[in-house]
Amino acid sequence: MDDFAGRVAVITGAASGIGRGLARHAAREGMRVVLADVEAAALDDALSDVAGLGADAIGVRTDVSHEGDVQALADAAYERFGAVHLLCNNAGVFQAGVVWQRTQADWDWVMGVNLWGILHGIRAFVPRLLEQGGEAHIVNTASMAGMMSVAYSGPYVVSKFAAAALTECLAHDLRAHGASIGVSCLVPGYVDTRIGDSTRNRPDEPPSEVTAPDHHFVAQILKDQTAAQGRHPDEVAAIVFDAVRAGQFWIPTSDGYEPLLRSRADALLQRALPATTDFT
Numbered sequence: 001m002d003d004f005a006g007r008v009a010v011i012t013g014a015a016s017g018i019g020r021g022l023a024r025h026a027a028r029e030g031m032r033v034v035l036a037d038v039e040a041a042a043l044d045d046a047l048s049d050v051a052g053l054g055a056d057a058i059g060v061r062t063d064v065s066h067e068g069d070v071q072a073l074a075d076a077a078y079e080r081f082g083a084v085h086l087l088c089n090n091a092g093v094f095q096a097g098v099v100w101q102r103t104q105a106d107w108d109w110v111m112g113v114n115l116w117g118i119l120h121g122i123r124a125f126v127p128r129l130l131e132q133g134g135e136a137h138i139v140n141t142a143s144m145a146g147m148m149s150v151a152y153s154g155p156y157v158v159s160k161f162a163a164a165a166l167t168e169c170l171a172h173d174l175r176a177h178g179a180s181i182g183v184s185c186l187v188p189g190y191v192d193t194r195i196g197d198s199t200r201n202r203p204d205e206p207p208s209e210v211t212a213p214d215h216h217f218v219a220q221i222l223k224d225q226t227a228a229q230g231r232h233p234d235e236v237a238a239i240v241f242d243a244v245r246a247g248q249f250w251i252p253t254s255d256g257y258e259p260l261l262r263s264r265a266d267a268l269l270q271r272a273l274p275a276t277t278d279f280t
């Protein structure tokens with residue numbers, strides 16, 4: 001898809017970071033924009049921002065881990081604009097920790113947002129996109145953490161590997177169907193966002209310092225790294241729109257990970273545990 005003006009974008013996690021960058025970029029491309037997020041006040045702020053760029057836009061408070069919320073988001077988008085052309089299943093949260101120490105609630109939260117959130121988006125929108133006909137494109141946000149594993153971040157890494165696999169399967173299924181819906185998987189490295197402060201949106205009790213020092217230790221490293229080395233979300237949004245125009249499947253945000261990806265492929269062929277990066 002290379003023509004965005006006048007078309008409709010739906011973006012989850014649009015109140016902050018990458019999602020907000022995508023919404024702003026969509027507005028600058030002349031798209032009509034549906035912003036979805038669980039954090040109501042931040043969503044209002046992002047909506048004013050995007051409307052201030054001249055876009056016809058609405059905000060829909062949505063918890064992507066709830067199937068009913070995502071179906072209601074699709075209803076709202078179609079009711080207001082009658083069609084959707086670009087769907088960005090982008091909302092995500094970070095949960096670190098040693099795999100055997102994280103509680104069932106920790107795993108449920110991160111898998112609920114990062115995996116089920118994308119699946120709910122696919123199930124709510126794809127049938128409507130197929131029925132509407134014509135060109136459309138879906139961008140799911142996974143992570144470089146969905147392409148290689150690290151210590152102390154099991155729940156996040158598992159959710160992102162699953163998100164990447166889900167996106168590959170979606171692309172295969174749509175191609176097998178002969179559908180004119182493109183698919184891309186955004187796999188960012190560090191981006192300067194609030195991802196290290198994800199527990200602000202956790203509905204139940206976040207892990208406390210006492211019970212989850214492993215989570216807080218890694219979350220602090222992530223905050224430091226994203227602030228020091230992260231790309232600006234607006235740059236990431238520009239990369240995403242260029243990639244959608246080019247029909248690219250994987251959307252990395254830097255070339256710096258090539259050696260690790262190659263060494264991962266080599267390790268798989270050699271039946272060895274792949275090398276890792278941070279936190280070891």
Ligand SMILES: NC(=O)c1ccc[n+]([C@@H]2O[C@H](COP(=O)([O-])OP(=O)(O)OC[C@H]3O[C@@H](n4cnc5c(N)ncnc54)[C@H](O)[C@@H]3O)[C@@H](O)[C@H]2O)c1
Pocket residue numbers: 012013014015016017018019036037038039042062063064065090091092093094113141142143144145187188189190191192193194195196197198201226230
């Ligand atoms: N920042 C990075 O370095 C980085 C790297 C790789 C991947 N990612 C991924 O990028 C995506 C966007 O994250 P970000 O970095 O912009 O972080 P962010 O925290 O700045 O933005 C995430 C947004 O998702 C929203 N959100 C959280 N839970 C939600 C839910 N249940 N329903 C709906 N919205 C919800 C938050 O309110 C927030 O507005 C995530 O999927 C994240 O995993 C980020």
